Every structure is written in structure tokens, then in C-alpha cells.
Amino acid sequence: MxxxxxxxxxxxxxxxxxxxxxxxxxxxxxxxxxxxxxxxxxxxxxxxxxxxxxxxxxxxxxxxxxxxxxxxxxxxxxxxxxxxxxxxxxxxxxxxxxxxxxxxGEQRERYLLPTVRGERKEGFGLTEPNAGSDAMGIQTRAVRDGDDWIINGSKHFISAVRKPDYIILFVVTGQDETPRGLRKRITCFLVDVGTPGFEITRGPRPVSHRTYHNYQLSFSDVRVNKRQIMGEEGKGFDLAGSWLANTRLLVAANCCGKAERALQIATQWAATRKQFGQTIGKFQGVSFKLADMATELAAADLLTLHVAWKYMNGSMTNGDAAMAKVFASEMAQRVTDHAIQILGGMGLMDELPLEMLWRDTRIERIWDGTSEIQRHIISRELLRPHET
The missing domain is CATH 1.10.540.10 (Acyl-CoA dehydrogenase/oxidase, N-terminal domain)
Structure with missing residues (x-):
């Protein structure tokens, strides 16, 4: 086609x-x-x-x-x-x-619609101190008590522009027997900030996106009703998996934008900054960098658009999304780094946004799945048809 x-x-x-x-x-x-x-x-x-x-x-x-x-x-x-x-x-x-x-049902009126209107703000509670890239390694648990569930555990690196009003929380609610052994049942709960036993505090200040807050969550015998389960009990990881594939692609799009802005700054500087009697863009050491930056950005843009098109048509695989994220995020890191090299010392001064783009780009290779996790997803998808 x-x-x-x-x-x-x-x-x-x-x-x-x-x-x-x-x-x-x-x-x-x-x-x-x-x-x-x-x-x-x-x-x-x-x-x-x-x-x-x-x-x-x-x-x-x-x-x-x-x-x-x-x-x-x-x-x-x-x-x-x-x-x-x-x-x-x-x-x-x-x-x-x-x-x-x-x-x-009532979740739409309580969570979805107010969030769309901008009246409430959500946080996404998946990552834990001992379960970052290994989402199935989460330890926060919920135990059934009649129509309620009792939650205990902790989360960290929960990002939001301000203190969330509620958390989309992923916890263990049991275990299932599978051909490969026991597998945790992961369930998604909607938990309001302010629920007794639930504490939320600001986390450490990050270097990337330094004005974007991260929070630490603590749950001590937090009681929630079964009506606060989103989707089905034990099916939370399916929800998270489909959502993460989507966001990985949007991370790739973000990275292409960052790289374009950095390239524009570097190109303008190379075209106007003079050294040794001519603009520095005339030196191959600079001009070849610009050429490589533009080429990598064009490739990442096309890959991202292709995968977005596949997503719209229902043919995107997890490997597709992983390819877009790993390539675009690593491309953006190289492009912003080359841009700083072209500007020299000025590139590291806070009068320009370039150092901000450079710092912010670093997290893109970590959140929503590290580059190593993306490569694991891609290689697993390639090898699976050949397994016996």
C-alpha cells in the first residue's frame, strides 16, 4: 500500500x-x-x-x-x-x-470527564523503587476485603505538572498459574489523593525537565471500593501495555520536535557566526555535522509518521513503537549534543534554550521504557516466529 x-x-x-x-x-x-x-x-x-x-x-x-x-x-x-x-x-x-x-459507569463522571475538562489532574502510578523497567516486578499489593480492597506499598518517579488529584495505580492482586509458572495478577485502581493512608510527597528535583514535578506515593492500609477498579481485576497490565505503546510513539514525536529546534538554532549560528574570516558553516567540521543532524531528523520523522499511521490502521506492533522511540530519542540526544558543539561555550549558557533541550532530551532514553527495553521488545518480536 x-x-x-x-x-x-x-x-x-x-x-x-x-x-x-x-x-x-x-x-x-x-x-x-x-x-x-x-x-x-x-x-x-x-x-x-x-x-x-x-x-x-x-x-x-x-x-x-x-x-x-x-x-x-x-x-x-x-x-x-x-x-x-x-x-x-x-x-x-x-x-x-x-x-x-x-x-x-460512575468512573466517567468521577474521573474521565472532569479530567478532560481540566478540573482534575491524574498521575500514572506504575514505577516503583525496585520495579522500574520491570513493570511485572511491582510489589505494591491489594488484598480483597468484601467489596473493598486494601492497598499497601509505594511508588516513585510519578510525573505531573502539579500535585495530582488522583492516581491511576497498578498493584498486584494475586497470582495465576501459567505454562511458564506463576504470573502476577496486575489490577488498575483509580485512587483519590486524600484517601486515608495514602500519602503523596514531592520527589527529588530532576535535571531533565527540571520544572516538571515527580512525586513519591505511599500506601498504608488504603481502602478503596471495587468500583474504583478500571477495567477488569487482573487485567491492568493489558491496559498499561496498550497505553505505553501509544505514549512511546508520542515520545518519539516529542524528540523530533526537540531535534528540529536544536537544528534550527545551530544552523542560524553556523550561518552568521564568523571565525578565521568566514562563517563557521563553511567549515566541513561544522557543515557535515549539520548535514548529519538533518538526515537523522528526517529519518526519525518518517519512522514516527509511519508507525503513527500503522497505529491508526490497527497494524502497529509493540516492536514498531519501540523502534520509533529508541531511534528518535537517541537521534535527539545526538542532534542536541552536536548543536552545542557547533555553538561552543555559548551553547551551554542559559541565555539560549539549547542547554535545556540537551538536558531534557536525556530522560527520553529512560522514561516510558529505556533504550535497552525497547531493543529487547524489538529483538523479541523478531525472534518469536522462529522459536520452537
């Missing part, structure tokens, strides 16, 4: 709208918030308000629940532009976790 990734008129308009929003509402606040290490609440609320006015808030969610109803390819194009700045600011634009579409 022939592939054509030429943007539609609607997609071009969307990209231009997001670019305008970024230039007016995000870029002007980068340097000050980076120095503060915080996005003041009033600024965050202002960004959210303006995002709603632009029609960008919850654009990834279905129209029937109040979202923008964008197709996934358009969401990827939007995220590419959003990726050009830091998540401490851009997180306020509003992209609710699509896993919330699994909410049913």
Missing part, C-alpha cells in the same frame, strides 16, 4: 496553531521558570486557560467525552511541536492519559 504523509489542510492548520501557541504562551517563560525550578501555579493556570481557548486542551481525547477528537496522526504532529519546549510548561497544555477512556 502506498503511503502518503502529506499533511491535510486541517493538519497544517493544527501545526500552525500549535506553533503560534508555543511562541506566544510557552517560549517567553522558559528561561525564568528554568531559573526558578518551578512553574508558578498562576502561570500554569494561564497556559491551561489559553490552551482551551486555542482548542488544544484534551485534543487527544474523543469528542464524545468533550475532547478534541483528533486522529492519532494529528496528535503525533501536535506533540512534535509541543516537544520543542519543556514538559514543566507544556504539560499545562493538557493531554490526559488515554487509558482513562477505559473508565466505565
Amino acid at each position: 502506498a503511503l502518503d504523509f502529506t499533511p491535510t489542510d486541517e493538519q497544517r492548520m493544527l501545526v500552525e496553531t500549535v506553533r503560534t501557541f508555543m511562541e506566544k504562551e510557552i517560549y517567553p517563560h522558559e528561561r525564568e521558570t528554568e531559573r526558578l525550578g518551578e512553574v508558578p501555579l498562576e502561570l500554569g493556570e494561564q497556559i491551561k486557560k489559553r490552551s482551551k481557548e486555542y482548542g488544544l486542551y484534551a485534543a487527544n481525547m474523543p469528542a464524545e467525552v468533550g475532547g478534541g477528537g483528533l486522529d492519532f496522526l494529528s496528535v503525533a504532529m501536535m506533540d512534535r511541536e509541543i516537544g520543542k519546549s519543556t514538559w514543566g510548561l507544556c504539560g499545562w497544555i493538557g493531554r490526559p492519559s488515554e487509558i482513562l477512556n477505559a473508565c466505565e
Whole structure:
């Protein structure tokens, strides 16, 4: 089947709208918030308000629940532009976790719809101190007590622009016998902040996305009702797996945006900065770097668009999403690093956003699955058909 990734008129308009929003509402606040290490609440609320006015808030969610109803390819194009700045600011634009579409009954009124409207904010509670990349290694547990479940355990590195109102929490609720031995039953709960026994505190300050908060969660005999299970008991890992494949692709789109902005800064500098009587872009040591940066970015863009197209058509595999994430995230690291090399010492000064892009890009090879995990997924998918 022939592939054509030429943007539609609607997609071009969307990209231009997001670019305008970024230039007016995000870029002007980068340097000050980076120095503060915080996005003041009033600024965050202002960004959210303006995002709603632009029609960008919850654009990834279905129209029937109040979202923008964008197709996934358009969401990827939007995220590419959003990726050009830091998540401490851009997180306020509003992209609710699509896993919330699994909410049913009263969960929709209590969690899904208020989140789409921007009235509540979720946190995604999967990672634990002893279970980062090994999601099946989580130890937080819930034990049934009549119609309730009692939760004990902890989570960390739970990212959000501000303190969440509730957590999409993954816990162990039992074990199943499988041909390969015992396997944990993972269940997804919706747990409100403020529930007795549930404590949430700020985690350490990160180097990447330094204004994007991370939280530590502690559960001590936290009682929740069975109505707070999202999906089915024991099927939480299936929910998480489908959601992570989606977000890995959006990480790839973010990385392409970061790389493009870094390339633009480096190209402008190379075309105007003079050394030894000529612009430095005329030296092969610089011009060849620019050529490699542009080539890698073009390849990552095409891979990301291809996989987004496959996702829309229901043919994307976990390996496809892993390829996009590992290639785009490592490409972005190389491009931002080369850009700093081209600018020299100026590239590390905080007058320019380049050092921020360089720092922020480092986490992209870790969160939503490390580069090593992505390679494991890809190789496992390649080898599985040959197993006997």
C-alpha cells in the first residue's frame, strides 16, 4: 500500500496553531521558570486557560467525552511541536492519559470527564523503587476485603505538572498459574489523593525537565471500593501495555520536535557566526555535522509518521513503537549534543534554550521504557516466529 504523509489542510492548520501557541504562551517563560525550578501555579493556570481557548486542551481525547477528537496522526504532529519546549510548561497544555477512556459507569463522571475538562489532574502510578523497567516486578499489593480492597506499598518517579488529584495505580492482586509458572495478577485502581493512608510527597528535583514535578506515593492500609477498579481485576497490565505503546510513539514525536529546534538554532549560528574570516558553516567540521543532524531528523520523522499511521490502521506492533522511540530519542540526544558543539561555550549558557533541550532530551532514553527495553521488545518480536 502506498503511503502518503502529506499533511491535510486541517493538519497544517493544527501545526500552525500549535506553533503560534508555543511562541506566544510557552517560549517567553522558559528561561525564568528554568531559573526558578518551578512553574508558578498562576502561570500554569494561564497556559491551561489559553490552551482551551486555542482548542488544544484534551485534543487527544474523543469528542464524545468533550475532547478534541483528533486522529492519532494529528496528535503525533501536535506533540512534535509541543516537544520543542519543556514538559514543566507544556504539560499545562493538557493531554490526559488515554487509558482513562477505559473508565466505565460512575468512573466517567468521577474521573474521565472532569479530567478532560481540566478540573482534575491524574498521575500514572506504575514505577516503583525496585520495579522500574520491570513493570511485572511491582510489589505494591491489594488484598480483597468484601467489596473493598486494601492497598499497601509505594511508588516513585510519578510525573505531573502539579500535585495530582488522583492516581491511576497498578498493584498486584494475586497470582495465576501459567505454562511458564506463576504470573502476577496486575489490577488498575483509580485512587483519590486524600484517601486515608495514602500519602503523596514531592520527589527529588530532576535535571531533565527540571520544572516538571515527580512525586513519591505511599500506601498504608488504603481502602478503596471495587468500583474504583478500571477495567477488569487482573487485567491492568493489558491496559498499561496498550497505553505505553501509544505514549512511546508520542515520545518519539516529542524528540523530533526537540531535534528540529536544536537544528534550527545551530544552523542560524553556523550561518552568521564568523571565525578565521568566514562563517563557521563553511567549515566541513561544522557543515557535515549539520548535514548529519538533518538526515537523522528526517529519518526519525518518517519512522514516527509511519508507525503513527500503522497505529491508526490497527497494524502497529509493540516492536514498531519501540523502534520509533529508541531511534528518535537517541537521534535527539545526538542532534542536541552536536548543536552545542557547533555553538561552543555559548551553547551551554542559559541565555539560549539549547542547554535545556540537551538536558531534557536525556530522560527520553529512560522514561516510558529505556533504550535497552525497547531493543529487547524489538529483538523479541523478531525472534518469536522462529522459536520452537
